[in-house]
Amino acid sequence: MPLIKEADSGTPPSAATEVVSLTIDGQTVMAPAGTSVMRAASMMGTAIPKLCATDSLQAFGSCRLCLVEIDGRAGTPASCTTPIADGMVVRTQTPKLAKLRKGVMELYISDHPLDCLTCAANGDCELQDMAGAVGLREVRYGYDGANHLCAEADESNPYFTFDPSKCIVCSRCVRACDEVQGTFALTIEGRGFASQVSASQSQPFMESECVSCGACVQACPTAALTETAIIDIGQPEHSVVTTCAYCGVGCTFKAEMRGEQLVRMVPYKDGKANRGHSCVKGRFAWGYATHRERILNPMIRRAVTDPWREVTWSEAIAYAASEFTRIQAAHGRNSVGGITSSRCTNEETFLVQKLVRAGFGNNNVDTCARVCHSPTGYGLKATFGTSAGTQDFDSVEHSDVIMVIGANPTDGHPVFASRMKQRLRQGARLIVIDPRRIDLVRTPHVQADHHLPLRPGTNVAVLNALAHVIVTEGLVDEAFVRERCDWEEFQDWAEAVAAPANSPEASEAFTGVPPETVRQAARLYATGGAAAIYYGLGVTEHSQGTTAVIAIANLAMATGNLGKLGAGVNPLRGQNNVQGACDMGSFPHELSGYRHVSDDDARGVFEALWDVELDAEPGLRIPNMLDAAVQGAFKGLYIQGEDILQSDPNTTHVAAGLAAMECVVVQDLFLNETANYAHVFLPGSTFLEKDGTFTNAERRIQRVRKVMSPRNGFGDWEITQMLSNALGFTMSYSHPSEIMDEIASLTPTFAGVSFAKLDEEGSVQWPCNAAAPLGTPVMHLDGFVRGKGRFMLTEYVATDEKVGPRFPLLLTTGRVLSQYNVGAQTRRTANVAWHNEDLLEIHPEDAEQRGVRDGDWVSLKSRAGETSLRATVTERVAPGVVYTTFHFPQTQANVVTTEYSDWATNCPEYKVTAVEVALSNGTTDWQTRYQAHTRRSRRIAQPEPAE
């Protein structure tokens, strides 16, 4: 498609329902009350000249270019700041206005470098456009007066450049940072002629509070803030709308291209998840696609101690297939399995589970959601009937109270966090339940009403204490419960949580949360209006992860916070397609659409279409596969787009499991850590190189569009198809849309989904079927999917992972804004400028006891293993708690995490590990050995020279 230039109506839409009629340039226009004259004019196709206005920001009225004449009003009001009124008569073009506008433009241009022909923004500059629009022909002031033409550019940020000589001080950047992003990093310093844009305290961008979201760059009308790629490469010539492949927010972007070269990613205003906003990852961190370490040729080796040998695709596929066949013949049908990826498309994920179920003939398929949100699936299905969040992101605009539990949205889900912060700045109240003082607790113009800094591992106790207060203080929404839930189950629950043992006073001893804070938070949640819960992996990654999800669902039901705007239970999904991977039948016990494999009717539909008999028994989960491998019963694994060695708990155990297998096939972009134990490497493709769909945290199915040919030769779906065919189970799709058609025909909640529908609508949220042809933004509106909402008891059981004299501290893990998951992609971009190693956060008291100072190397040891990294001493963590990220293989934080897991789903207990911290001299022996092992495992044999 040609380069998409989105229309800019100048000011945001008005939410009013009342309609006003006015006349603009002789034409009658109807628009909602509160609309600006500028926007009303744009609705009839009239673009009033403007510089400081743009429709993502509130009107500011500083440039005076948008002046209009209004009958009966004195002077020439600015159309961007003037709301329409009934019967108003407006003129946008008169000789007087033309003269005034020219005068304004002359002033701007007299202090602007006239190097348009060599300027990076040439062709994409609003100042240029406006000079044309007002018919500027001369600048009477000349160019010799005082000016800013020699001001130096700030090139500190790797992705964009600030050139003050091109700045017209319209403050769009400042307002974008405030209103859209909510970081408040920019100000206009000085007054009059001396005024200029400044980051934090007149610092270079990189040293300021800027988080590099790009909103200011997008808002800037000139070349003052420009993507460095535009400066280096030039203006793009066409664009393709696609979906970010990083986090579960699922931002829509325009990939702006020159031929097959990606020039920049610009957030798309029509994107329903992001509404035109982005974060540093999706906006800028896509350079990994062309990173020199990307593997483009298939490789095989007999033993993991051999160097890799590059082979043709057909040789690699034939070798993998013959190995799987050999292993199954020798060790039985169940001795092999597969892992689908939450980073790949729905279509690719569906194919991998199809290959396992139909090609391997067993149900040994699992996905990385096992290690993040599997408890969400179980908990929400048990209570509400659907394994998914209840709202769309827009819903947060209607929340009066927001409760964030075990999630760090400003780092993990930054674009949604910006929307949440907008609502909080409008006055919504905030409760944060997290062991760490996450940024949201206190950030510019946002402050949590209550922060409950609980001890890691005590979520269920705190949730029960909240429930205790709600029940014992009579705050239950009884009408809702009687109508929508099973009353008897509710009574059992109410009686249980009301027990004195669940009171905030009783649980303080182990949760560490002051009882009065719990009481106030409970009252606010129950009585503060529409209240929404957003939660993350801090809830799920515990031995009681599923219990905590159920406890959250109970709270929402008890207070009637379901089935309406602004409320709900909303899991913030980690990776881009976690929701989709779960929907597509990636779990060993479930077919697509969450139907159990033992359900003969559901299985029968698949068997009929695929013409093969399917196993009716659940297969092995990832940890079970590894256990079985160590036992010698599991020998072959096909892994698409996952790095279980780095991401899964207890690295030593994972390594032992992988090392015990005879054929490990890794399909990925890079030789990841798991590939150290692989026998076949199949190079994968990036999201830029294939068609498909992703499903975000709000169940929104969105298109991923191919913008360039796959450098490795094939989309990942094509590779799975080749492998399946070689295994003798035929697949013959010619395009991913055909796979989606098959998914729709087999999955009732997807029945109405097709690429054609998505191209037409932009996106849909499942369930999308005959009952809801355009999808379902908010679920459980008139009743729960399962019928009556089900209260379940949630007794607090302390984890077996306990602190003691040897391991007195609790380690919890998380991630940072600039890095993503195991970091395979983001570590290969300039994002390392923000975070280039995993650090251990430790409270000053704990640090002092151990003689640890900021920046010191420390060893981090648990009963599972030991690693070392550098410490950062901070009060963000409470005494007794330490925290780190798991983005860097050098650190391998998962060497220390244990095999404890959630009772229902085996989701690992990443968030609680008893550890000890001590000063160290650098890396541990294990790290040194591991690095040597990695170097050895990654050798690629040079081809023999031809005779």
Next chain:
Amino acid sequence: MSGAEVDRLVTMANQIARFFESQPGDGAARATADHLNSFWAPTMREQLSEHAAAGGSGLSALVAAAVPLLRPARTDAPG
């Protein structure tokens, strides 16, 4: 099966039983068995049964009560 693997199965089974034990009513053994039947591969259920038959050291009373309710692997699976 080594001791470590048995220990893991025992821990997991006990954790599951602990949840259903806390639910109202007297269906905890049935619910535990249903959970194991739905989510554990047949080999894991068999290993648990064998361990129970061999004395079941470490198993909670509820898991022991659930074991007789475990379903043998379905035989209509593809061979």
